[in-house]
Amino acid sequence: MSSDVSPSPPRSEELVHDAVIRLAGNSQDGIQSIGGFLARLAGRSAQEVMTYMTIPATISGGPSIFQVRMGSGEVLSAGDEADVLVAFYQHSYENHIDQLKDGGILLYDSDHVEPKEEDKKYLKVGVSIAALTVEALGGSAREKGKNLFTLGLLARIFRLDVEKLRGIFKDRFGGKSEDILRNANLAFDSGYSFPIDNVLDRYYSFQAPDESGPPQVTMDGNTAITLGLLTGGVRYGSGYPITPWSTIMEMLRAQLPKYGGLFVQAEDELAAVSIAIGFAYSGRLAITGSSGPGISLKQEALGWATMAEIPLVVINVQRGGPSTGLPTNVEQSDLLQAIYGSHGDCPRVVLAAQNVKDCFYTALEACKIAREYSVPVFVLSDMALASRIEAFDEPDLEALTVEPTLDLEDRPEGYKPYDLKRMTRHAPPGTWIEGGKFPQVTGLEHDETGHPSGNPEMHVKMMSKRRDKIKKLADSFPPSKIFGDQEGETLVVGWGSTWGPIRETVIRERSNGKAMGHLQIRHVNPLPNDLEAIFKRYENVVVVEMNDEGLYGYGQLATLLRAQTCNPAIRSLTKTDGLTFKIREIMKGVQEQTEQA
């Protein structure tokens, strides 16, 4: 920044509804923490927030971004384009400048970045971020702290609540040495007091949020799943590390002992699912989880759980496949694996979480269904939900918390674990059976007592028992909720984390005068019973999902919906670039699909 700019205050203060800040650097620059602080601040200010990040699949280093969108209204996606781009390096500038809005602010480290002279579309603000941080911290050789210096700059530009930010630093660093908290504040202050006013033509200021609601909590999707499981009564689990599932098992390993439970790190995925099934057989609600490759390894044992009618919660944090694929990118290509991945006819339940808040409620619901229907229940999340941070209303824990019980009450004489007339309720080991005939739990086809049976008629009956209870679950679903137009031109259908971008698309298109509805399917197996009737009310049904169009031109959910409803109006919008949908991609894709119809 040149020093001859007169120190005049910015000309105006612009009131904004929301703002998108993209931080681009390398993975060790601590840009995730800036994002985390901003998200937490938004949560404490009753603002909506959504973050988006990419991390390299390499072990250390490599380009990385963290994007925060925060604002006063409903924030539905992490934003297509940024209002502010913070670039720490030349590559950060070059790779991300296209994502900056015309008229946006390019904030860059002037010792590392040289923006193109001729580029006049943005306001360029160069600050020697790294050098000034080192100076502020008294000449540390490393640049640690430049993230907080940058946060100070952003706090000035957006007039953020400095006191609240300091409170967040204290929560984060207070437990560590005093030096760390002091250095954090020094770096932040140095950034905040930097005379950035000299070059800005305006400040941004957020519209005052509505603070009347319940307090907000801020977390990422994997944390929300973990807390949903704890609230739902899961006390036992087993897993094996794999990105992006690992943080769930790390949290459970740390949390469960406080609740009297435990989480076992297994030697492999086969052992992980088997240990979890062992917990479940012993009468404990248990979970296992993984990402796509690990889920494939678990499939044989999951088939056993369906056959033996064992309650189990299975988390799949999806990533790009097939095989090792794109381990740190997002994809929704495990839907069919979740529903059909085991051998044989193997009905089970699959739920898909649509945002961070829903990760919590979906995990909670999975626990309830597993228990009530004595069946494995999949929760599908994905890489984007796993790491992105959102703020949401604190759940009513008093009402939701399930304290697990172990039912070892004596069972009457003639107790049958696989009674054809009743829902299976296993008597865990330790239960006395009157008359003293103990049950077997098995993966062989069996009769009502659990004895192996090769009788063809019994196989048909038991097959229906396992199928019909899943159909019964579908009967219990509330009517599907459609956002926007309840009939008319186009219904956009999605599942999982596409919820936000689809919703934002539909809001925009409706304001453009189109008759459009949005249905996000949370229960993907079994599907709700009312879809056939709903689809008939629209000229076009476009299913948006992040997977491949396959051999026949339809994504995975679209294929299922066409099979379920035989409705030729169902079309498919898919993509596999490893990135979340942008609003303009959905607008364009839906437009193209409906024109073809």
Add this chain to the structure above:
Amino acid sequence: MSAPSAPKKIERGTITKKGIAADHPTWCPGCGDFAVLAAFFKTLEKLQFPQEKIVTLAGIGCSSRFPYFVNTHGGHFIHGRSLPFATGVSLGRDDLHVFVFGGDGDGFSIGGNHLDHAGRKNIRLTYVIMDNFVYGLTKMQTSPTSPQGFKSKTDPMGAIDRPTNPMRKLLSSGATFVGRTHATQIKHMMAMYERAINHDGFSVVECLSECVEFYKGAFDAAIPRKGGAFEVIDEEEHDVTNMASALALAEEEWPGKFGVYYQKKEPTKNELEQANIEKARIKSKGASDLDLLKATFAAMK
């Protein structure tokens, strides 16, 4: 599979031979596994655990049909994964007596990795490997313990791969009790089972159990009435807590010795996890589940 036997009422409190037997086994006449089952029944009669607290688990194979023949809570799991399944049962319910039965294919081949980790973790359970040196259920393929030269349907010219040395494998797994016995020696089997059961930790016994259909005479060298020698370990000379000496025994020539190769008290994972739980409970001052959750959410505000 034969039809379930007519229900017979048994009273709570005493384990009887009649009350502990379930279906008649489906094994071939003359199978060594009958004797393993009989010795197990007798051992349970002697130990008199509450019957509902006994759980019998297995994977896949002839010997893995075991749970159907024992009248206790039972689980018949998938091939090779009986140990992790049993690990969940043992860690989930420390009040149970957990038994796992299986064969050489289940234990040393498809489930080989799990053996190493159940051993390393020292899970509180008793595992009996009924080793017949052949795949019987699938009708005579080479098993991981089939000796070189053994002609099977998958090795018509004779097996060429070196067999697993069961004792060496079990010792190096970290199992804290390793014993070896023979299905023709009922008293020795019972002594091994009883010592294994009374051992607090991961106890495993390899029992040579002849497959009369597909590998007749496999273990004659250890059967005195067939001219062999059943040589028992002299514990005056062999220190069971000495791993080097146990490994030396494992290297002895076929048919080797029978008895306890190794036994050492080490903390079980069951104990260590319980200690973690107690530590965490003290730290959180025994807060209720709801209070714990509230505190966690408060930190997210």
